[in-house]
Amino acid sequence: MKRKIIIGSMIAALAIPALAIAATDGPHKGHHKGDIFERLDTNKDGEISFEEMTVRSTERFSRLDKDGNGTISVEEMTVKKKEFFDKLDKDGNGSISKEEARAFHDMKREMRKERHASRMLEILDIDKDGVVTKEEFAAASDKRFEAADGNKDGVLSAEELQNMGPKKHGMKKG
Known part of the structure; x- marks a missing residue:
């Protein structure tokens, strides 16, 4: 049971x-x-x-x-x-020290940062040459602005900014 x-x-x-x-x-x-x-x-x-x-x-x-x-x-x-x-337990002594826990946490953080950078490159690198040009970055920013500008008046109101949600500081694929 x-x-x-x-x-x-x-x-x-x-x-x-x-x-x-x-x-x-x-x-x-x-x-x-x-x-x-x-x-x-x-x-x-x-x-x-x-x-x-x-x-x-x-x-x-x-x-x-x-x-x-x-x-x-x-x-x-x-x-x-x-x-x-x-x-x-990197040193194999049967216990986890504060330093080992911190090192593991730091390693996981670095892995997340690398995954994030890879995703951002995938999203922003339009011609897939492995780098993001100023033009590619600007195009993604323009696309995000256009998507947020619900009434297409060329400016973002407080409501339109709020509707962007938690992604307002990032870029999403699409």
């Missing part, structure tokens, strides 16, 4: 990110990873199926299910936790 509760909890925990992603695909989208609908609609049919919605949580579940039997045992969770701990 205890294992079923743990496994059920894990399944729920794995499903929550997919639901959170779907919930943010509204007028108040988060400022991460571009257009959520486009990423989830993997077959590009204009609709998101249950399978498309749950693919990430299924992938996470499969990574945890080491023996591939369709369940995650306490032992498999313990192995995963140990692997994570060992990743942080």
Whole structure:
């Protein structure tokens, strides 16, 4: 019974990110990873199926299910936790120092920055030559302005700026 509760909890925990992603695909989208609908609609049919919605949580579940039997045992969770701990415990002394925790946090931050830079390059680099020219940057800015200028009067009102949402300082693909 205890294992079923743990496994059920894990399944729920794995499903929550997919639901959170779907919930943010509204007028108040988060400022991460571009257009959520486009990423989830993997077959590009204009609709998101249950399978498309749950693919990430299924992938996470499969990574945890080491023996591939369709369940995650306490032992498999313990192995995963140990692997994570060992990743942080750089000197292998069996404990995580403040410096090791900080180094791990800094490494993750750098990885996020690199992913963000890659996404920005993908979005802004119109001719795909690996650099963003002043013209390409200006074109993206102009496109963002035009999209925000709802009444097409050439100026942005406070309401139009507010409607831009959390992305007003970034660029989104599209």
